[in-house]
Amino acid sequence: MRKKVDFLIIGSGIAGLSFALKVADYGKVCIVTKAAAEESSTKYAQGGIAAVMYTPDSYEKHIKDTMMAGDQLSNEEIVRITITESTERIKELIAWGANFDKTASGRYDLAKEGGHSEYRVLHHKDRTGNEIERALLENVKKHPNIELLENQFTIDIITQHHLGIEVNKKTKDIQCYGAYVLNPETNEINTYLSKITLIATGGNGNVYNTTTNPLISTGDGIAMVYRAKGLVEKMEFVQFHPTALYNPHEKPSFLISEAVRGFGAKLKTIDGKEFMQKYDSRGELAPRDIVARAIDNELKLKGDDYVFLDCRHLNKNDLIDHFPTIYAKCFTIGIDITKDMIPVVPTAHYNCGGIKVNEFGRSSIVNLYASGECSSTGLHGANRLASNSLLESLVFSHRASIDSINILNTITHCDEIPDWNAEGMVLNEEMVLITQSLKELQLIMSNYVGIVRSNLRLKRAFDRLDILYKETEELFDRSILTVKICELRNLINNAYLIIKMAMERKESRGLHYSLDYPKENEKRIL
Ligand code: FAD
Ligand code: SIN
DSSP states (O other): EEEEEEEEEESSSSSHHHHHHHHHGGGGGEEOSSSSSTTHHHOOOOSOEEOOOOOTTHHHHHHHHHHHTTOSSSSSHHHHHHHHHHHHHHHHHHHTTTOOOOOTTSSSSOOOOOTSSOOEEEESOOOHHHHOOOOHHHHHHOOOEEEESSSOEEEEEEEEEGGGGOOOOTTOOOOOOOOEEEETTTTEEEEEEEEEEEEOOOOGGGGGGSSSSSOSOOOOOHHHHHHOOOOOOTEEEEEEEEEEEOOTTTTOOOOOOOOHTTTTTTOOOSSSOHHHHHHHHGGGSHHHHHHHHHHHHHHHHHSSSSSEOOHHHTTHHHHHHHOHHHHHHHHHHHHOOTTTTTTEEEEEEEEOOEEEOOTTTTSSSSTTTEEEEEEOOOOSSSOTTTTTHHHHHHHHHHHHHHHHHHGGGGGOOTTTOOOOOOOTTTOOTTTTHHHHHHHHHHHHHHHHHEEEEEHHHHHHHHHHHHHHHHHHHHHHBBBOOOHHHHHHHHHHHHHHHHHHHHHHOOOOBBBBBTSSOOTTOOOOOO
C-alpha cells in the first residue's frame, strides 16, 4: 500500500496530537501509532503540567528553577521561549476541553513539585495525563482532515538513501520523504509519502530493567533518526524518578507522583529515619537527580531494597481526594497509604536528550520535525524540572506547526521512492532469541549505566552491548520483520547512544553522575 499525505505524524501522545490539531486546517494529516491511540506516556502522567498562572509566580522564577534543575546546561533562550509561552499553551489546552482542578474560589489549584520555587503545577487529581490525552483525542477524532491509524509500527523514515544515494553524517541536505510502516496484522510494510513528517514517538525507558514508562516507550524515533544520519544529543541524561512503587515483577513500575512529596510526604529508611536533609536543604523537594541519588546512596549503605514514603501524618481525606489513583493502586497490594508507609525505589523515567531540534522543532534532516520526549530542544539541560515535559511538547508542537505550515507549499512529494524490499526474508520462529536479548540488555543498562556510573562500568556495558548489537543486526537482516525485533534493535541503538555519550562526558553533571568525576559540593557517603 502507498499513501500520500501532507503531514505524517508518528505517535499519538501529547506532542503528536497537539501538532495534528494545529496543522489539520492546512492539509491532509495522517497519524500512525503503534498501539491503541491513547497508549502513551502522556496517558500515565500524574503530577501535572507546569505553567506560570498567577502572582507571586513569574516567568523569571520558572526560568530560574528550570536552569537550576538542569544544572545550568539548559539553553537559556529555549528555556525563556518555553516558559514565556506556557500560559498561552495552557489556555489552548483548556479550550480543547482539558479540565484542571480548581479551588473553591475558582482559581486553578496549583501544586508544587521538586525544584519548583512556587506553586505552578496544573493537575487533574493524579491522572492529569489521562485527562489531556482524552481531550486531545476527542478533538482529533472529530477533525475531517485527520486520519488516525492504530497498531501501525513505523520502521524507518525515508530519505535519499532509499533512492540509492549515499547519505552520511556529513551530508548537509538529507531530506525526509515519509516513512515505512509495518502493519503487524497483515505483515505488509507500507510506504507513506509526506511533505512534512513529525516524529513524536516518546521516550525509551524500556532500555532499563525497571521503568515507569509504558511498553511502547522503546526509543523508536530516536533510533530511526540516528540510522538516517540525523543528529541526536544528550542521551546520557536519563532521569530516574525517585519514587516508583516497590512491587517486584510488576512492569511497568507504578509511579508515586512527586506531587505526594509536594503535599508533605516524607522519605524514610526502613528503620524509620528521615534522611533527605543530610543531602540537600530542600529536603524531599530537591530536584529529582539529587533525591534519586540520595535514595540510591541510602540503599547501598544499608543494603536495603527500598525506602519508605510516609504519608501517615497527612490529612486522610485530602490525601485520598488529591491522589485517588495512587490510593487505589496501593490498596490493591495491601497498602493503605493513610495508615501504612509506601515502599519506593528510583526507576528509569524520562529521557532528557534525543533528536536535536531548533527553536521550531526542526531536526537536522530537511522536512523532518520532532517534538516531545523523543526530541532534545535544550530545555532540560542535564536534568528535567518536574512537570516541564508535557509543557515542552505543547510549546514545540505549536512552534513546529507554524514553521511547517509556512514551508508546506514549497515541498513536493517524491514519487520515485521504492516500496520496502522484503525478498528473501524468513520468519524467525525462535522468539527466545529476542526475549532473552532484551532481558540481557535491560540488566546491562540497570547494573552498569544507572544512577551512579563509572568509567569501568560504562566500558563493561559497552563491550557487552556490542555482542548483542552484532547478534541482533544479523537476525534483523534475515528476518521477516516483527514489532518485537524492531523494538529490540531500536532499544540497543538507544542504549549505545546513552553509553557512548556518557563515556564522552568527562564530568558529573545533573543526571550523569560518575564516581570518576566526583562533584565537590555533593554530599555522598559512599
Ligand atoms: P508519548 O506520550 O509517549 O507518545 C508516544 C507515541 O508514539 C505513542 O502513541 C506511541 O504508541 C507512539 N510510537 C512510538 N513508537 C512508534 C513507532 N515506531 N511507530 C508508531 N508509533 C510509535 N511529564 C510531565 O510533564 N508531568 C507529569 O506529571 C508526568 N508524569 C509522568 C508519569 C509517568 C508514569 C510517565 C511515564 C511519564 C510522566 N511524565 C510527566 C513525562 C511525560 O508524560 C512524557 O514525557 C510525555 O507524555 C511524552 O509525550 P510524547 O507525546 O512525546 O510521547
Ligand atoms: C510525577 O508526577 O511525579 C511525574 C512528574 C514528571 O515526570 O514530570
